[in-house]
Amino acid sequence: MVNRPLDSRGVFLLSQIGHHVAYRFTEQLSRLDLDPAHFAVLGHLAVVDGRSQQELADLLRVHRNAMVGLVDELQERALVTRRPHPDDRRAHAVHLTDHAREMLEAVQSEADALESEILAPLDESERSLLIPLLHRIAAHADLPAGIHPGLQRRRRARRNTQ
Template identity: 35%
Template sequence: MTGAIAETTETCSEPELLQHAGFLLAQLGRAVTRQYRCALSPIGLKPRETQALLRLRADGAMSQQALGAALDIDASNLVALLNDLEADSLISRRRDPEDRRRHVVEISKRGTKLLDEVERAAAEVEDRFFAALDQDERAALQGLLARVARSADVPSPAEMSGDGANC
């Protein structure tokens, strides 16, 4: 805390550090998604499709349920998304022999290859979007966000069942 933040009231202090961190997060998330959509459209991918491919490459084959949980996308919405990716031969779906209800989703060679192109486009977007931060600061930001993500994607098993407040 050098010269930045002096007074520390409940939430905000400076007029510049505008508002709630959550609203800031929401706003920037929308903004960067828009940038991604623009940069990825020549490749033929949407942001969510790209996220799905990246996840499948990173973590390997998994069920649709697991993929949906990882991407924080509802299982019903995942179906159409994977249909499109499968139609372009970027992923494959096959029945899990151990539990025939499950579809094992896997990224294809074509999908993996396409991700090289994606990496370049995404890196350009991010270099522009995070231009205000140096390399260390970006790493710090990513680390903080990753920790939030890891704690948040446990969507409280108690709250999901039906305790009191739903949503």
């Protein structure tokens, strides 16, 4: 059996780079008193504002109780408001505040800068090849589009420490 060095393995390199990028992005978010789970909720609301907490929980694949906690945290930071849902008397619609929209612009700008920095060694044609390849790998692993697997771990970890 021939031992291959770790840096010759694609899965190791993907993991190493993923960890580096996740750490850097989490660091950027923490300066704004956010974490990736907060960003995920805000990002989904930026696409369709006024979703119910249950819709958000389903989209992000987290337990509804965890979503209530996330929305509570965002509401405490004046980033979202809850209002009666227009179609369901039992539900609350979650809406972004103006403060959240400003914060999202800042986060997007930082995320764009981080992506440019990480992908700097690649030219445009290499970048245009990389993204579809990564999509294929993610789809093969049955990973939901746009949802980071660390989101579920974050919620479990917080529950275990409380």
